[in-house]
Amino acid sequence: SLRRRPHKASLRAMKSLVELPTASPRNDDDDDVRMPPPTVEGSSAHRQRRRSLRRRPHHRGPPWTAAFVVVCALGGARAATTDAEPTFQVWEDYAVEPLAQLPEPGTATSIEAFLESHTRPAAVNDTAWWAYQMEVFALCRPLWDLVPPHKRLADYDFYEAWRARMPRFGRFIYVALPWHHVVEQHGMLRKDYAPLRVAARIFGMLDFAKYDHFITLGQASFPQIHKYCRRGGFPFKNLDKLKIVFTSRLENLDRLTAGTRLARHEIPIPLLYEKSNETPSSGPASKQAVAFFAGSCTCPMRERLGPLRDATGYDMSGVHACGAKIPRTKYLRYLRFATWVLTPRGSFPAAYMISEAIQSGSLPVYIYDWKYNATRPLPPAELVQRHLPFVNMGVDWQRLGAVVTGTDIPRIPEILSRLDAAPRLAHVDYLRPLFTIDGTFRYILATLSLLAEKDGAASGGAAPLGIRRMLVSSSGDRQQLEEVDDGLLKPR
Numbered sequence: 001s002l003r004r005r006p007h008k009a010s011l012r013a014m015k016s017l018v019e020l021p022t023a024s025p026r027n028d029d030d031d032d033v034r035m036p037p038p039t040v041e042g043s044s045a046h047r048q049r050r051r052s053l054r055r056r057p058h059h060r061g062p063p064w065t066a067a068f069v070v071v072c073a074l075g076g077a078r079a080a081t082t083d084a085e086p087t088f089q090v091w092e093d094y095a096v097e098p099l100a101q102l103p104e105p106g107t108a109t110s111i112e113a114f115l116e117s118h119t120r121p122a123a124v125n126d127t128a129w130w131a132y133q134m135e136v137f138a139l140c141r142p143l144w145d146l147v148p149p150h151k152r153l154a155d156y157d158f159y160e161a162w163r164a165r166m167p168r169f170g171r172f173i174y175v176a177l178p179w180h181h182v183v184e185q186h187g188m189l190r191k192d193y194a195p196l197r198v199a200a201r202i203f204g205m206l207d208f209a210k211y212d213h214f215i216t217l218g219q220a221s222f223p224q225i226h227k228y229c230r231r232g233g234f235p236f237k238n239l240d241k242l243k244i245v246f247t248s249r250l251e252n253l254d255r256l257t258a259g260t261r262l263a264r265h266e267i268p269i270p271l272l273y274e275k276s277n278e279t280p281s282s283g284p285a286s287k288q289a290v291a292f293f294a295g296s297c298t299c300p301m302r303e304r305l306g307p308l309r310d311a312t313g314y315d316m317s318g319v320h321a322c323g324a325k326i327p328r329t330k331y332l333r334y335l336r337f338a339t340w341v342l343t344p345r346g347s348f349p350a351a352y353m354i355s356e357a358i359q360s361g362s363l364p365v366y367i368y369d370w371k372y373n374a375t376r377p378l379p380p381a382e383l384v385q386r387h388l389p390f391v392n393m394g395v396d397w398q399r400l401g402a403v404v405t406g407t408d409i410p411r412i413p414e415i416l417s418r419l420d421a422a423p424r425l426a427h428v429d430y431l432r433p434l435f436t437i438d439g440t441f442r443y444i445l446a447t448l449s450l451l452a453e454k455d456g457a458a459s460g461g462a463a464p465l466g467i468r469r470m471l472v473s474s475s476g477d478r479q480q481l482e483e484v485d486d487g488l489l490k491p492r
Helices: 008-018 044-051 111-117 127-144 154-165 179-190 194-205 222-232 251-258 300-304 306-310 328-337 352-359 381-387 406-418 421-435 437-457
Strands: 065-074 087-096 172-174 212-217 244-247 266-268 288-293 338-344 363-368 402-405 465-475 478-489
Touching: 087 251, 087 381, 111 421, 111 437, 127 154, 127 172, 127 194, 154 212, 154 437, 172 437, 179 194, 179 222, 194 222, 212 437, 244 437, 251 266, 251 381, 288 328, 288 406, 300 306, 300 406, 306 406, 328 338, 338 352, 338 421, 352 363, 352 421, 363 381, 363 406, 363 421, 381 402, 402 406, 421 437
Parallel strands: 065 465, 172 212, 212 244, 244 266, 288 338, 338 363, 363 402
Antiparallel strands: 065 087, 465 478
């Protein structure tokens, strides 16, 4: 019910949790006549009031995600004498199972060595697993032969790196497919659904009962897959049986904002080009106090960036209107010298410019907004950054650069003028290896290693899922988070 306009019963229940100040009415003519006392925590009335907040029964999910229900009170706390009902916005949020936290900059351990030290493939050889993984690669190979070398993305480098190492983590099997080429290059642009039909046939041949399968979904999405399968007149089955999806499109951000169910098996990774197209780093010493943006108009929000070029408060002379074409050499020169790079969302929440900015040693300003204009409020920046890559390793995106929403676009020059760029540039220089093909691949291996260990510790069953409910009261630019401990709930 909270996904739409909340009814009065839900508002009363939510106000009791937020503990808004209210007067205690009493009849002065009769001291024995009073309103019922507030419910005591732990009582049946209190439990019933808490249950009214739950939008749906808890469903069993993967053991490596934690769930959060985020409630935002828009407009600030209600005064005791105000009779108007406050308006609430509800977000359901998840957090990926945390990995070992990255060491602070200045330590002797590099990020590559740190990730390798937390990657523990199985020591016992399993010929049946090896034979099945090679069989899956043989099924995928004909689709890779369709991809021209200049059209390859990061998925191909992950595929080649996995084939070179063949690491085994529990029962995980890598289904390496060129999703972008199959779904968008053939299905969307050429109206050729034959490669997608082959991919659907491969998924029908996989042994989901014996092995846990995962994919790296680069520049494609499940809604697109089903859309072009319908146009081709065939189904794509067993996608829901994948154990993990390492996705570069950050689609959970749009699901969070829309109030729809999040995909709990998706783990965000950066959107990357092929390894040969990585942007070289110029280092902090070459940076100048200027902001840069150049990109296509794949989202209406990007059209609001062009006027920033004439704004005061910070040098925004490097900001180009969306759709303005600039030579590749000029683009790379801006990346080399600009301190800040505006990296707004495109057709999907992710953007190549995020990884390009970090690879070049610049500070990304991630701007999230609806793809199209909508009346539903945007989540605060604190929630947005929780769905960006590597947060579960301790990467703080406000320390890496800045995270804002579309409503903050007019204030971006003021925001940049108040932020200290020097420590952020040093932090970007330290974290740069994560946003490369090698660093992201090592992150994938470390994640699989952790999940395989947890599955083994759970003796083949799902580990208990910790549920935490968080209340976020919002008033203007100020947000206050309060965690409500619901204990540990067992998945049903």
